Amino acid sequence: MEIEPVIGLEIHTELSTQSKMFCSCSTRFGSSPNTQVCPVCLGLPGVLPVVNEEAVRIGIKTCLALNCKINKYTRFDRKNYYYPDLPKNYQISQQYIPIGVDGWVEFEVGEEVKRVRIHNIHLEEDAGKNVHEEGKNFSLVDLNRAGIPLLEIVTYPDMHSMEEVNSFMNELRNILIYIGASNCKMEEGHLRFEANVSVRRKGDEELGPKVEMKNLNSFRSVLQALEYEIERQGARLRRGEPIYQETRLWNEEKGESFTMRFKEEAQDYRYFPEPDIPPLEIGKTWIEEIKATLPELPLKKKKRFIEEYGLSKKEAGILVEEKEISCFFEEVVKICPQPRLVVNWIMGPLMRELNERGLTIGESKLTATKLARLLEMVKENLITQTNAKYCLHEIFDSGEEPERIVEKRGWKQVTDVEEIEKMVREAIQKNPRAVEDINKGKKTAFGFLIGQVMKLSQGKANPGKVREILERELGKC
Amino acid sequence: MSKLSFLPAHVLSEKVRKGELSFSDITTEVIAQLEAKDKSINAYISRRLEAALEEAKSLDESLAKGEDLPSLAGIPLAVKDNICTRGFLTTCASKILYNFVPPYNATVVEKIKKEKMIIIGKTNMDEFAMGSSTENSYFGTTHNPWDYQRVPGGSSGGSTAAVAAGEAIMALGSDTGGSIRQPASFCSVTGLKPTYGRVSRYGLVAFASSLDQIGPIARDVQDAYLLLKIIGGYDPCDSTSLPLPLPEEQLTGKVKGKILGLPKEYLSEGIDPKVKEIVEKAIKVWEEMGCVIKEITLPHTKYSVATYYIVAPCEASSNLARYDGVQYGFRNPEYTITGQNPVIDMMEETRDQGFGSEVKRRIMLGTFTLSHGYFEAYYLKAQKVRTLIKEDFEKAFQSCDFIVTPVSPTPPFKIGEKVSDPLKMYLSDIFTIPVNLAGLPAISIPGGFTEQNLPVGVQIIGKPLDEYGILNLGFAFQEATDFHKRTPHGN
């Protein structure tokens, strides 16, 4: 029996605002416990929330990027549940009239373009963190994270394979970074997931009982948890055993999921409109204003790179994978209009340097202008490939201008025919054995002679010219 | 002549400016009164008498140096114990907050401090402002200064009793369903509930967010007006505060030609005949001044209690969820581990022991009516009926300037008389509740006394933002009567 999984995702993303959703505490990551808290995010008696405008703006921008309809009138609701990391024991969220509804994301899976529909996007506040230490009879609570703005993106159950889920998550992450909604740093918990999954016989219309999976904090855990769950449900379906509607918790270390609660014990969140926050009216002008700031999204950019620069799908894909790299590419090409040369250098030496140094382009000392000027020299044969790579390395070290480095190091390539002729003659004179070997038909000896010429030039002679002249001179012998 | 502690702030301030009195004299007198009376009345939960006297002395020095002081500087003020004071106990009269010291000031407290008023202490109340008698306090019942056997009303009963007994010159209260006006009526002081949004709620421990409002409690209308102008105004920390200026006009007492609406539903059965008589007499007073009296109708009045007791407990059940023993306040140290989740055991026992029975009743009521499957039948339905109640007022105000009603159907009742029947207690809020549901301003002014010398107040309800209007109508009444000047016997 062929099993088809039906998968939907809920994505919680921490927004890249300076301050929290409802107070002016910093959203910085990694501070000492309970140092980025105030009466409001601690939920002390008497405090009131005040909405962060920037979070709303980012919410609208995300809705636009994900093709959602924006509710002109939206409001906050209270979601009531008790948890020690939730200071008020309710979360301010949006249940009834979320900021955006009915959108979609397109992404590539292999050669195909797939579409996952977005059910809704809503704003809410994050909870704090509970710390459990092994073997202790207590837990600890840090509320620095409490109140950081979150955007929850809820998809329809439109995915049917791991590849689709993986590509969707990557595309969504990319979009969020492109539009500046979130830094999407997984290690800082900027993206967290919940998945719902059911299985059915392939071809069946009806959906199986839905299982919700919680505590998925990385792409890897989403994929592992789904794989585990599909396997589990599939096996039950094959054996004709019932599948229960339930919520399961993923245990990363054990690589297993456990029942958290069954449907009958479903949480009763007692949602009602948040009386402390007047509703929001999202005006047309504001939406238009935000629309104008939307950058080109990754999939579109990829298509354009292929068409405009003649890049391969793979090359375009790699460049677009990171917004910064793709922008850098275009800046370089603007100055040095050799897209093939530029893409090769970016994907090769440049990415190697970045990886080795653990930097992003923005953090490094390389600028688009510097790389463009270096590549201009490469193109004009003013420097050898090898020396150009050394030069790039030095730019990363010192940030110096490429011309200055080449000058200083004396890497300027010798293309002057007379000068090369002189060196070729010298090499022939000094290596009569090699010349003999060549005449006997030993091809390796030719390479040896080229090497000798290069050595005489201290690596600066243009290898093409050397070959050309050497051939000519040998012919004279 | 009355004792200093029974004079209104505007008179005291003038005397100080004239050099007839010092700030220290006033505070000393108030403290003396407090020490003499509060053992019997129990108006205060916590006091800061020494600090108050220090502040008074320092203000005297400032004045001597010729410094310019704000108009209510040096006036001893009592603050209801659900308003946060930095570094000073704020309990909401609940065991669950018995030791809570806020690290911040409510906006109104910041304003009071800027005005250089002197906080004498924090006053008793019904726990979390839930009640109409100040009997629901972890710190014991407050007694009515006019008759110790009787309740002072509630929930701001400590604040009104303190002012009535000369234990403070003015006070701050909060009003969610009548909690300033009803105790003001029971204690014969002036209590104003401003338009929703007039006074910042930041730092007022929330009971029902869409109904709560802080307001002044004072000896007379002039003082209430002065205090409103200090505590009111837009506050960026409260998204529901109105970005509008406060009224500035002088009280004139000119009310000729004003139309007073008398809702026929309010003077019907279920009301004590003496209360009815006092309200009718008050109306006569205004009629003689040239006011026009008109019968109006507020047809949905009878639904207001049910509406209120759905909306308020729903919001309360959520607002009070935060008291769980994790971050602050009481934590039951001896919770029993039932085997499920130790932290849940701790929370459940903390809450069960930390809250009093009225609070628990309302939390449960609100939780039930919000729970799955009931939202539409209760919360949504009530908020719709609330619209009808609001519209009643809008229609009525098309044909009158003010609405005059009783504050409470009865004079102050005996301690213990209603505690066993919550519904009966709820029903006594019938005249004050509609005002909160509609977000309107209303005032209770001393209207007269029963044969037993028990105070009875009269309520004036105004159009949205017309605090000035109701204060001025009250002022006119006050100019023609002396009820507001009477003090409890034995003083």
Place this chain on the structure above:
Amino acid sequence: MKSNILSEKDIEKVGKLSRLKLTPEEKELYLKQLSSILEFMEQLKELNTEEVLPTFYPLDLKSVWRKDCVTSSLSQEEALDNAPAKERGYFKVPRIIE
């Protein structure tokens, strides 16, 4: 007499949802009191409110928000000052079973 608005099971459930560990006496008392209060609420059913919009907000305010600016927070000491139990800068609670 209709007193089936609320059952013992409801009280049990509401107690759990409210995080209140009620004693048997409390359960009995609240069942009685809440039932009579809820019966009283039944009167709202008399009103036809199909066409009526709810008043969730007493004022007509819209879109109240603040700029995205950071201001100073409380110190850790202030934040934990009221805590019933604390340790190493954290609030300390009985073991949470996730």
